[in-house]
Amino acid sequence: MPQILAGTPRWLATVRLALPALATVCNRCLESFSPMTDSTDQSARPTPGGTVTLAHGSGGKAMRNLIETVFVRNFENPLLAPLEDQARIPLEELRCLGDRLAFTTDSFVVDPLFFPGGDIGSLAVYGTVNDLAMSGARPLYLSCGFIIEEGLELEILHQVVHSMRKAAHRAGVAIVTGDTKVVNRGSADKLFVNTAGIGVIPPGAQVAARHTRPGDVILTNGSLGNHGAAILGARGDLGLEVNIKSDCAPLHDLVEVMIAACPDLHAMRDATRGGVAAVLNEFAEAASVGIRLDESMLPIDEEIRGVCELLGLDPLYLANEGKLVAAVPKPQGAAVLAAMRAHPAGRGAAIIGEVLEHPQGLVILKSAFGGERIIDRLVGEPLPRIC
Amino acid sequence: MRYVDEFREPKNVEQWLANIGRLAEQLPLARERPLQIMEVCGGHTHTIFRYGLAELLPEVVEFVHGPGCPVCVLPMGRVDDCVALAEHPRVTLTTFGDAMRVPGSRKSLLQAKADGADIRVVYSPMDALALARRHPDREVVFFALGFETTMPSTALTVLQADKEQVRNFSLFCNHITIAPTMKALLDDGALRLDGFVGPGHVSMVTGTRPYRFIAEQYRKPFVVTGFEPLDLLQALWMVLKQLADGRCTVENQYRRVVGEAGNKTALAAIERVFEVRAFFEWRGLGSIDYSGVQVRDAYARYDAERKFSLPSLEVADPQACQCGDVLRGSLKPWECRVFGTACRPETPLGALMVSSEGACAAYYQFRGIRCQPLVATDTQPEPVR
Structure with missing residues (x-):
C-alpha cells in the first residue's frame, strides 16, 4: 500500500513479543490441538488509559508495561513461555497433520479501524487464516506485527488486540510471536497490522x-x-x-x-x-x-x-x-x-x-x-x- | 430492488427486442444499410455495454456512441491547467474521482497527486466548500465538470459560498452543454445518423425543449430516455416508429423523471452563476461555439481562472487518436488504429478510453476486443494474454 511505501518512517525500538513453544516436546497429535487456554474471555479487558507514545517503543518500562497489559494478557496460550525472540514449533506435531507447510503473510491498513461486522484485528486474523485455508491447509500459528502511530489511544489498541484474541480463538489458531513499532505522528495512520501464518496441508490436496x-x-x-x-x-x-x-x-x-x-x-x-x-x-x-x-x-x-x-x-x-x-x-x-x-x-x-x-x-x-x-x-x- | 428490477425484466426485454426487429424490417431504409441511432449520453453507452444490448439488437439497427461523457471530452490543455492549479503550493484541489486518470500533456491528476500535489476526491462540490471552511489557510479549488446534470450543484455551491463569504473557495469551471455540440455534429457532412436517443439526467434539468431544433431543423427523431435496459429499448423503438411514420419530433420516454420545462429552480441557479462562453475546446471534436459556460463577473472571486494565473495553452489531441471519427459514428471503436494497443484503459490516449462511460473504454472492458482479431493497424496488436 502506498501509505507504507511512501517515505521512510523512523523505526523506533523494537518490542518483541516472541512467545516460544513449550519447553518439552508435546507428544500429542495436533488433531486435539487447542491453543487458547481460556475461552471465557474474562481476564482480557483491563482498560489502560492514555495514549501510545514514543516511549512505548523505546524498550523501557512503558514498553514492558504495554506488552504485559495488552499483548501478553490477550495472546496467552499453552505455547507461551519465557519471551524469546522466536516461537519454536515442534515438527513432530506438524507432521501428524500433513506433508507440506503453508506459509503466508498479509498486511492490514483498513480505514476505519472499526466497522460493522469487524475491525482491523479480526480482519488481520481471518485474512491470514483464510489465505492458508485456500490451499486446503489447516491454519495453526500466526505472528503479528503492529505499526502504531504515536498518539493512538491505548483503549483502541486494546480493543483491536482483544478482537484478535477472540478471532484467533474462533479460528483455532495461536498467535505465537509478534513485534511492535511506534512511529512519529504522521508517519502512519493510527494503526497498521501485519500477520503471517503457517498451516499444514493434508496429503493429497492439490488446490491451485x-x-x-x-x-x-x-x-x-x-x-x-x-x-x-x-x-x-x-x-x-x-x-x-x-x-x-x-x-x-x-x-x-x-x-x-x-x-x-x-x-x-x-x-x-x-x-x-x-x-x-x-x-x-x-x-x-x-x-x-x-x-x-x-x-x-x-x-x-x-x-x-x-x-x-x-x-x-x-x-x-x-x-x-x-x-x-x-x-x-x-x-x-x-x-x-x-x-x-x-x-x-x-x-x-x-x-x-x-x-x-x-x-x-x-x-x-x-x-x-x-x-x-x-x-x-x-x-x-x-x-x-x-x- | 423495486423500481429497478421492473426495468430489467427479461421477458419484457425480449418483447421489446422483437418489436424493434419487426419495426426495423418494415423500414425501406434499413434494407440498404443498418440504421444508425446515436445515444448521446455516456450513461446510455454504459447501459448498452453493461447489459450487452448491442449484440441483442437485430442486425439492421446499431447504436452509435455519442460525445456525452464529460470526463472523456475534456481537452488536454484544460487538464494541464488543472494540474498546474493542483501544484500551486497553497491550493487544495478537489475533484470527482473519475477525473483523476484523464491524461494531460504532462501528467494526470493521479500522477500529480503521487508527485505531492494536494488533491482530494469529493462526491459533491459542497464537500469541497466544507473543506474550505475547515482549512481557511488553504485555497480550495473545485474541478467543476459535467453537463447540465452537475451544473446546478456547482452553481448552488457558489451561491452558498457567497452567502457565507467563504473567500478561499473557487472553481475551475469546465461545465459544458450538449445542444451546441449536437448541432456541430449534425452540421458535419460526413455524419449519417438516422435518429437520436437523448440524455435523461441532462433533460431532467433542461427539459426537452432545447432539442426541438434537432427535429425541426435537421429532421431527425429525438427521444429522451432513462438508463435501464427497457428504457433504452423502448426509446429505440420510438425512434424507429417515428422513422416508419415519417415523423420527426422530440418525444419523452423518461416521463417518470423528465418534464418538458425541466427543473426551474436548478435552471435559475445555473442562470445566476454561469454565462455561455464564446467557444470551448472538446477533446476529439475541436473547438465548438457556445458549448461551455463560465462564471459570471458577479461571482468572479469564485472563478479559479481569474484568481490564479494559468498557462491556458491549447494542446493538440494525440495525432494517432481517431476519437473524432468514432464520436461522429463514422468509425467503430475497434477500428481506430490505436485501440487496444497504444490506447487502453490503463494508459488512455484518447478521450473515449478514459472513463467507463466512454465508448472505447466500454467496448474494451465489456466486449473484450481481445477475443476478436484487430483490424489491420500500423501498430503491433497486443498478444492475447
Whole structure:
C-alpha cells in the first residue's frame, strides 16, 4: 500500500513479543490441538488509559508495561513461555497433520479501524487464516506485527488486540510471536497490522488456480460484496445510511467439508480485494480457460445491490472477507454445494458459473436476458484501504 | 430492488427486442444499410455495454456512441491547467474521482497527486466548500465538470459560498452543454445518423425543449430516455416508429423523471452563476461555439481562472487518436488504429478510453476486443494474454 511505501518512517525500538513453544516436546497429535487456554474471555479487558507514545517503543518500562497489559494478557496460550525472540514449533506435531507447510503473510491498513461486522484485528486474523485455508491447509500459528502511530489511544489498541484474541480463538489458531513499532505522528495512520501464518496441508490436496479445468463449475459460499460495501458505509463520506455488515469470517472449516466432499477440488481462493472478478480472472489466466458467470445465479444481498446501483459500483469487484470462490469438477458440484450449504459459513452457497475451453483467459458474464459482457480486471484502485 | 428490477425484466426485454426487429424490417431504409441511432449520453453507452444490448439488437439497427461523457471530452490543455492549479503550493484541489486518470500533456491528476500535489476526491462540490471552511489557510479549488446534470450543484455551491463569504473557495469551471455540440455534429457532412436517443439526467434539468431544433431543423427523431435496459429499448423503438411514420419530433420516454420545462429552480441557479462562453475546446471534436459556460463577473472571486494565473495553452489531441471519427459514428471503436494497443484503459490516449462511460473504454472492458482479431493497424496488436 502506498501509505507504507511512501517515505521512510523512523523505526523506533523494537518490542518483541516472541512467545516460544513449550519447553518439552508435546507428544500429542495436533488433531486435539487447542491453543487458547481460556475461552471465557474474562481476564482480557483491563482498560489502560492514555495514549501510545514514543516511549512505548523505546524498550523501557512503558514498553514492558504495554506488552504485559495488552499483548501478553490477550495472546496467552499453552505455547507461551519465557519471551524469546522466536516461537519454536515442534515438527513432530506438524507432521501428524500433513506433508507440506503453508506459509503466508498479509498486511492490514483498513480505514476505519472499526466497522460493522469487524475491525482491523479480526480482519488481520481471518485474512491470514483464510489465505492458508485456500490451499486446503489447516491454519495453526500466526505472528503479528503492529505499526502504531504515536498518539493512538491505548483503549483502541486494546480493543483491536482483544478482537484478535477472540478471532484467533474462533479460528483455532495461536498467535505465537509478534513485534511492535511506534512511529512519529504522521508517519502512519493510527494503526497498521501485519500477520503471517503457517498451516499444514493434508496429503493429497492439490488446490491451485492453474488446476481449473473446462467442465468445472464455479461455486461461492454466499452473498458477495458485503465487506467492501460495509467499509464504504462506515467511512460515512457517501452520506449513505446503510445497514451492511462485513462478512469477515474464518473459512478453513468450510474448506475442510468441501475437500471432504471432493478431494479432487481444483482451485480455490478467497475473494478479497478486487472481489470475485479478480479471483476468476486469476483462474482464467493461470489455467488458460474461459469462465462464464450467470448473472441470475449470483448471490447478492438486496442492500448491496441497492448501494451498488446508487454509486455505480459492481458487486463482483467489491471486496469480501469471508467468501471464497472454488472450481470443482462438475460431477462433484452438487455434492460440494450440499456440503457447503450444510455448514454455517456456506448457507448461502451457490453455483455461479462454469469453466469453458474458450475464450482463454477471459471471464464473461451472461446477463439475465442473454447479453454477454467481459468481466475484466479492475484498472486502478477505486476503493483504497479496504483491508 | 423495486423500481429497478421492473426495468430489467427479461421477458419484457425480449418483447421489446422483437418489436424493434419487426419495426426495423418494415423500414425501406434499413434494407440498404443498418440504421444508425446515436445515444448521446455516456450513461446510455454504459447501459448498452453493461447489459450487452448491442449484440441483442437485430442486425439492421446499431447504436452509435455519442460525445456525452464529460470526463472523456475534456481537452488536454484544460487538464494541464488543472494540474498546474493542483501544484500551486497553497491550493487544495478537489475533484470527482473519475477525473483523476484523464491524461494531460504532462501528467494526470493521479500522477500529480503521487508527485505531492494536494488533491482530494469529493462526491459533491459542497464537500469541497466544507473543506474550505475547515482549512481557511488553504485555497480550495473545485474541478467543476459535467453537463447540465452537475451544473446546478456547482452553481448552488457558489451561491452558498457567497452567502457565507467563504473567500478561499473557487472553481475551475469546465461545465459544458450538449445542444451546441449536437448541432456541430449534425452540421458535419460526413455524419449519417438516422435518429437520436437523448440524455435523461441532462433533460431532467433542461427539459426537452432545447432539442426541438434537432427535429425541426435537421429532421431527425429525438427521444429522451432513462438508463435501464427497457428504457433504452423502448426509446429505440420510438425512434424507429417515428422513422416508419415519417415523423420527426422530440418525444419523452423518461416521463417518470423528465418534464418538458425541466427543473426551474436548478435552471435559475445555473442562470445566476454561469454565462455561455464564446467557444470551448472538446477533446476529439475541436473547438465548438457556445458549448461551455463560465462564471459570471458577479461571482468572479469564485472563478479559479481569474484568481490564479494559468498557462491556458491549447494542446493538440494525440495525432494517432481517431476519437473524432468514432464520436461522429463514422468509425467503430475497434477500428481506430490505436485501440487496444497504444490506447487502453490503463494508459488512455484518447478521450473515449478514459472513463467507463466512454465508448472505447466500454467496448474494451465489456466486449473484450481481445477475443476478436484487430483490424489491420500500423501498430503491433497486443498478444492475447
